[in-house]
Amino acid sequence: MNAHAADVNWNAKSAPLEEQYDDAGQQRVAATLGMWVFLATEVLFFGVLFASYTIFRMLYPDGFAAASRHTDMVLGTAETAVLLTSSCLIALGVRAVKLDQNRLAAGLLACTAGLGLAFLVMHGFEYHKEYTEHLIPGVDFVQHGPYARAVELFFCLYYCITGFHSLHVAIGVAAILVLVVRVRHGSFGSQRYTTPELVALYWHLVDIVWIFVYPLIYLVGRSG
């Protein structure tokens, strides 16, 4: 059951052991598995939105292509670049934690959080632009022509997907900022890196979801 415990030497600097666990190895396995299960539920949350998107794109292919042209591809592409870079930085940050390079780790994690914030700011600009163009269903939506309904549906799903995703980014940024403080404080190191690793896992999920969002929202209508 705990073969992993044998090959790692858990010493005094490991995480405080909760009473239901026998050793730090068991606690670490439990926390990691818990995070993976949580990420599985996240996939299903987003899955509903992607399934809805798929259905309506099949029902209204032309309308969705037309709607997609209303989105801002430049900002969308920049957001993608920012988020992918941040995911790379957090992976390097976790590696630095494991190598006991605390200053480097804190710096990398702070950059990750900064890029996450930049992502949110750029999305804010996008939302503002769409507001001025009357593209927010339920709030201010004015569209005419044969595709009006489909465009409305597209933007409805666009706000659901990117809104829900941005919520995840915001939570991730908050978690990473807490992590920065704790890394600087010296709470983590080569014997204790479960929390940074789990936050990084979560951040990668946010990133992977965006990899699907970007082509579906921004690129689908640009080819034709």
Next chain:
Amino acid sequence: MNTIEAAVPMPSAARSFLDRDYSLRAWLTTLDHKRIAILYALGITGFFFLGGIAATLIRVNLVEPNGLLLNAETYNKAFTFHGVVMVWFFLIPSIPATLGNFLLPLMIGARDVAFPRLNLTSWYLYMMGGLFTVAALLAGGVDTGWTFYTPFSTMFSNTNVILVVVGVFVTGFSSILTGLNFIVTVHALRTPGMTWFRLPLFVWTMYAVSLVMVLATPVLAMTLALIGLERLAHVGIFDPALGGDPLLFQHLFWFYSHPAVYIMILPAMGVVSEIIACFVRRRVFGYQFMTYSILALAVIGFLVWGHHMFVSGQSMYASMVFSILSFIVAVPSAIKVFNWTATLRKGDITFEAPMLYALGFVGLFMMGGLTGLILAAPALDVPLTDTYFVIAHFHYVMVGGSVMAYLGGIHFWWPKITGKTYPEGWARSAAVLMFFGFNLTFFPQYILGYEGMPRRYHSYLPEFQVLNVLSSAGASILAVAYLLPIAYLLWSLRYGGVAGDNPWDARGLEWQTTSPPPKENFLRRPVVREAYAYDEPAP
């Protein structure tokens, strides 16, 4: 950690988890899985009786063809109340959150679940969602039925749909977190020697049901959020008049709500397996087949949701595929029934109250399952859709099945949980009364459905009256049978005899510790060599 010596030293005092920290505050902030189980049991019992009151209103109303008590509008609200409360606040959490929470760590020899704080959070989410929903249902009510079918729920109903949807949404997270907790607990916290194929079948069902809760509930939560959005913003995700797709809603809803049926029935199967093994005094026949059929039910349960939509306009070919997959569900279900009966064969059976509940479960579940096969055939389902035949079918599975097993489990583990014995004669009478009351309530509904009486109407044609009166009479017997355990179990808390650690001479790890168990569950770390070792003397 391969040796027992490496285990964290246990405190030597064997005070039970009940006999310490008596304050309300200590209970409401407890991280002990056993106390959280009891908190859940209190909430669940409350919701069960609220849902039961709505059921009583329905049955009283249907004594007369024109409706004795309620008009069409209040009748709609009554059955919605009954459905919402019973499904989400009783059936889904019933066995996993109470018996599962209490027993899962004990059965695998652990000191607690993997994430105790998350466990308590789940209870608070459950109670917040439940109380909020009940408040919204009482203050105005909802008339959509528990299924919230669109576009009625999003565009036409003038009732508190959004509030109720929010309540169910919140409670969904309680389900997700409980499932996550159980999965990790089973993976990471098994005691030495507790290999996967030595796990009690109840633990297997908890594991399978947790997978279903974790993977299905997010879909429901997001779908309910979209209903709220459509009502608020008037965007047509599900409303065809605005370009939306009502069939999409049904797909998403049943993608959760069909697996939800397995959330209700799998734990019941686990409870019954434990009880039968104990009162036949032998290992359950075909243990490995049982585990595989548990997993098969959890997996196939995800692939059959379309059988709720045979008349909703889904493609004929989809209906055919869903029909075949639904028939396949019968295979693992039948394996389980055959294995239970094979366990009984030539066994040294004793008929204590838990065993009566368990045997009742097997019979009623079989009845519900076999009529499910009728409904899985599109040619038969089309005329039977939305009739009382469907009502009878799922009540046989959920009430005849799950509730019987839940009560059987409560009786079986009552001595372990409370340290007290309950009055056996009363308990047997309640079990028998429940079996007959249940059949009298719901068997007439099969006939009513076969004869064409539609569900969800407050009135009906006069020729259906005899069977409806029979059904209502059965419901009154059932009500007495449900009130009886409340009375004598509460009585036993004060006047019951001392149970002893292992009153049934059963073999699971939970019987090797004291009754009630100490906070740490075991004073010495148990080691497992064999599951269901009924041919050996108790350790």
